[in-house]
Amino acid sequence: MDAVKPRIAIDMDEVMGDTLGKMLECYNRDYADCLTVDDLRGKKLRHVAKCGSEVSKYFEDPSFLRDLKVIPDSQDVIRELQSRYEIFIATAAMEVPASFAAKYEWLKEHFDFIPNTHIVFCGDKSIINADYLIDDHAYQFERFRGQGILYTASHNIEETRYPRVNNWREVADLFLK
Structure with missing residues (x-):
């Protein structure tokens, strides 16, 4: 056994x-921003993004994580x-x-x-x-x-x-x- x-x-x-890399890529493209991982120390993207919690919309795309x-x-x-x-x-x-x-x-x-x-x-x-x-x-x-x-x-x-x-x-x- x-x-x-x-x-x-x-x-x-x-x-x-x-996942964060993909979110940053999409967010920066869609909102003409240039946020980096270093900009997020201790925070989630939704806390610093121009669109706030609207960044969660990326997850609505069934292929986003693919x-x-x-x-x-x-x-x-x-x-x-x-x-x-x-x-x-x-x-x-x-x-x-x-x-x-x-x-x-x-x-x-x-x-x-x-x-x-x-x-x-x-x-x-x-x-x-x-x-x-x-x-x-x-x-x-x-x-x-x-x-x-x-x-x-x-x-x-x-x-x-x-x-x-x-x-x-x-x-x-x-x-x-």
């Missing part, structure tokens, strides 16, 4: 895929993690129901080594039964029973309540050493 591997659940947006850039090293590190851990992708797709198909297609293109049975579309991630959750939103850890690991993003830079990783090499150092 195989030993039970510890489980790691991993968020998709801003952890595996560069062509995100892959966060550097995420593919290699997640593939390595699978040798020691059971890996699940846990994405809060219920926040943007139109995104299901695009998220799934993106995952199948860039992370085809993750079985379909290990992709979880959810809302409240406290439902996930895992030892660790790597996520860029600290609120997801509040009811999660395992250990939350905060993946650095511009909006969470001031969060100090949880262990933090800044990139996928740091994830590898944390889990594979």
